[in-house]
Amino acid sequence: MHAPVDQPAPPRHILTPSALNRLVRDLLEDALPMVWIEGELSNVARPASGHLYFTLKDSGAQVRCAMFKPKSSWLKFRPADGMQVLVRARVGLYEPRGEFQLVAEHMEPAGEGALQREFEHLKARLDAEGLFDPSRKRALPRFARRIGVITSATGAAIRDVLSVMARRWPLVEVDVLPVPVQGREAPPAIVAMLRKAAASGRYDVLLLTRGGGSLEDLWAFNDEAVARAIHASKVPVVAAVGHEIDFSIADFVADLRAPTPSAAAELLVPDADALERHLHQLRQRLATLLQRRLQGQGQRVDHLLARLQSQRPQARLARDRERLQHLRERLLATFVRARQNERMRLQRLHGRLLAQHPGQQLRMQQQRLEEHAQRLRQAIGHRLDHDRLMLRQAARALHAVSPLATLERGYAILFDNEGKVLRSALHVAEGTELRARLADGELNLRTGKNPTA
Template sequence: MPAPPAENVLSPSQLNALARSLLEDAFPVVVVEGELGNLSRPASGHLYFTLKDARAQVRCALFRSRSQGLRFQPREGLRVLARGRLTLYEARGDYQLILDSLEEAGEGALRRAFDELKAKLQAEGLFDDARKRPLPAYARRLGIITSPSGAAVRDVLSVLARRFPLVEADVLPVPVQGDAAAAQIRGMLERAAVSGRYDVLVLARGGGSLEDLWAFNDEALARAIAACEVPVVSAVGHETDFTLADFAADLRAPTPSVAAELVVPNAVDVGTRVRGLQQRLGALHLQRMRDRMQRADRASLRLQALAPQARLSALGERQLQALRRLHSAWQARDAALRARLRHADAVLRATRPERRLAVLRERLAALGPRPQAAVARRLQADTLRLRGLARSLQAVSPLATVARGYAILQHDDGRVVRGTGDVAPGDRLSARVGDGKLRLRVEPGDS
């Protein structure tokens, strides 16, 4: 075979330089998704690895200036998105990617976005327990924001019907998955809160992947839940699933069925509590009646101890003494007035002031009736006071009670009969009524 012209013969370095130029011109920027393998981070801080799938792999390099800004920890087997320039390392002839950025792919990226948004909202205090409100003990109406065709709504309605059939539950239909789901859920939540119809709102959805539940990780939805004036219960996914709606809600339930159990009481427990309250009310009423009866008994004993007859006698004596003092005072006043008149008459007779005679006669005529009027007023006031005292005595007198139709039973020796246990068949009793006494005998069977 003839030798090629000298100008067509390439050295390895020339060949690699030409290949590098062709690669970089043909592929200025590429994005490759694959699985990390052969991960190496030498002391230089650069990151070397391969991106592979089931049938091929490509070598990659992420230099220190780029690797320091990574928001995740690269590890073997992690699926990533790599963005960079395709080139060829001339010294070894290795085909490789020089990367500008590296990020997690699929659910890993979603998880990182979830963690970042959660940290942001938590720093704002959106998830603080202090701003969360307790659920009402007995909710009358529930708004269940969920898909009307999902299993979650059937579970919630079944538990509500079993535990507390009195509650009214409205299903507020929304999509729970997809790009438009978050906005529609938020709109339904805000309309339900403004309506003033519901005591509690429940966000319900069955389980799924992080991507399936992503509508409940929407930032605007989380803020709407936190600002909602009606208590919100989040029941999204299974027990191990957590969304931002769970953290923003006033209460997080691990499943929709558990949410239904949390928002309504158990009818059996309510019935037991009502019966217990009825028993307590009856016991309190009985105790209060006993207390009132004891107070009446003590009042009766005090009345007997006060001996109203003795008090009446004492008041009568006080009345007589008051009348005597009044009569004495009247006589003294009358004598004084008469003495003054006699003195005046003597003065007049001694001086004979003819020109003052008419004036003195008029004064005498005016002073004459005043003592009697004063005595009359005093007697009238004392009489009114005595009548008041008599009415007070009459009010506390057992005789007044008898006059109203009651009777006082007594043995012959004066002992008062207070109950059936104080008498025996054949006993002789006297019954004091309003106008006298009756003689009685206890017959067998009366007690």
């Protein structure tokens, strides 16, 4: 008979699957912080809820991931199977199925994100060294005779550059300096061409350019060796890499950054049509200034010629001759006046001598008396003429206001038997004797029946 086997004692605390999964989830979330993980996307699904579910894998393992809304709606790209991504996530456990998973907070393409961080790091370091300092940037020549274009010989950028330069300024010489603009061989080739072109002394300015592309496509222009070669160049360098929104390290180091290859060509060469218009304006201004200058010089020459002519001996002799003639005329006039004055003085002396003889004095007194009598008669005549004139004027004024003037116009004045002027027909009795004064005489009247009585 076998002895009985001992059975293990039942545990005090028995966990349910839910409790176990919750415990494991808490342990994972507490033990592991937010992590960055890189891998390949697979099984990408986006249901109607807006959440994003996918698997992140590499060659040896895989892990399920979830990215909940709205984090998933903030993505700047569309995740797809096979894409290499960089994910920042929290480690967790999906309790209902007990599955280990990652809850993603951020996701970006793996290559571009790393390149962007490398770009920012290099940019900050070169900026601290002073490679981007605006004070060291050189001005471009206004009229470049020869330009070296460092770019791909088969790309669209060189076609745009050559087309714009040929249209705007056909006189410029353009040399295409071919280099690869993408891939591992591009940076050393660009550096070698920059050094060769700068050392040749052939070019007035260099243009480093290529068309648009992704950050990875443009990465050759973010190379540190390329940046330092641009900085060391003895010839001014213009960078035109990608589109307007693209910025490269070469753009920051170059003496001038253009948004596109076509824009760089417009900045490097002048517009022939605009320059021709400007030259025409300058030619007109020069002609106007020259005309004014010639007019001024002509006036100055005329003035100097007049001064020269005025200082000739013949002109001075003519002026002196005119002055001598004028003095001769003045001397003759003075002599004539002196003779006249002397003759008048002699006449006055002769008159005084005659005035001292008694008979002569009597004749002079008689002559003076006759002159006074003549003046008195003239004064009396003038006064009588004046008084006659005043009398005639007074008579005309008196006649104008006299009643006789009114009578001459056909009116009459009535007097009663007492000689008073009748001014009203009232109170004149019938049979009253009246006297009417007319212009040429008087009439005796007797009143009849008074119609106003």
